[in-house]
Amino acid sequence: MAKQNYLMKFLWVKFLIILALAAGLYMVIQLTKPKPQSTVVYLVRHAEKITGDNAGRDPQLSPAGKARAKTLAAMLANKHINKIFSSDYARTRGTAAPLAKELGLDIQIYDPRDLPALATLIKSKPETYLVVGHSNTIPQTVLALGGDDSPPIEEASEYDRLYIVKIDKNGHVQSQLQRYGKRYKSASE
Structure with a gap:
């Protein structure tokens, strides 16, 4: 049971890290996207x-x-x-x-x-x-x-x-x- 809890926490943390990285990447793309100059x-x-x-x-x-x-x-x-x-x-x-x-x-x-x-x-x-x-x-x-x-x-x-x-x-x-x-x-x- 303890091993299952540890595995669930590990997967949750991994998921949150991936989610945070994806959100950060999206923001970088949006900020660096060329804006119309004219x-x-x-x-x-x-x-x-x-x-x-x-x-x-x-x-x-x-x-x-x-x-x-x-x-x-x-x-x-x-x-x-x-x-x-x-x-x-x-x-x-x-x-x-x-x-x-x-x-x-x-x-x-x-x-x-x-x-x-x-x-x-x-x-x-x-x-x-x-x-x-x-x-x-x-x-x-x-x-x-x-x-x-x-x-x-x-x-x-x-x-x-x-x-x-x-x-x-x-x-x-x-x-x-x-x-x-x-x-x-x-x-x-």
């Missing part, structure tokens, strides 16, 4: 929406918009996005949804009437973000983040702009404008 923000206007008399006040994405949202998800799936922000409209949430599903992320709602608050939140934590908004808010969000000004988005038909704003650890900002999905053609083309 913030990267991808910003897009929502994809094409249903138009016409039946569209209502909060239209869904059209078939072309759903295709563009899938294109966006495929394009950004490997960009290490940590957070997705969208205004609280069906067309913006619908644009963000394929990527959110692919990455297993929730879509966080922001107030498009308070872009400085969104910019402050994004600047406060170096991560990689997607922001989905509107023709009148996305260029303003780029500016609020410190990015370059750009010509207004053509309300009726321009859905292919992808802004990328990078903020390094010293607060220096670089921004660029790309296009994605089916090409936009201006009225003058």
Whole structure:
């Protein structure tokens, strides 16, 4: 019986030592894991929406918009996005949804009437973000983040702009404008 008690105590001590070592190793890994040194923000206007008399006040994405949202998800799936922000409209949430599903992320709602608050939140934590908004808010969000000004988005038909704003650890900002999905053609083309 004494031999069994000794064996049980020995196994318990061994278990506790292994547990403590595992916890310590986990903490070392977490502390030495590289932290993002910069913030990267991808910003897009929502994809094409249903138009016409039946569209209502909060239209869904059209078939072309759903295709563009899938294109966006495929394009950004490997960009290490940590957070997705969208205004609280069906067309913006619908644009963000394929990527959110692919990455297993929730879509966080922001107030498009308070872009400085969104910019402050994004600047406060170096991560990689997607922001989905509107023709009148996305260029303003780029500016609020410190990015370059750009010509207004053509309300009726321009859905292919992808802004990328990078903020390094010293607060220096670089921004660029790309296009994605089916090409936009201006009225003058």
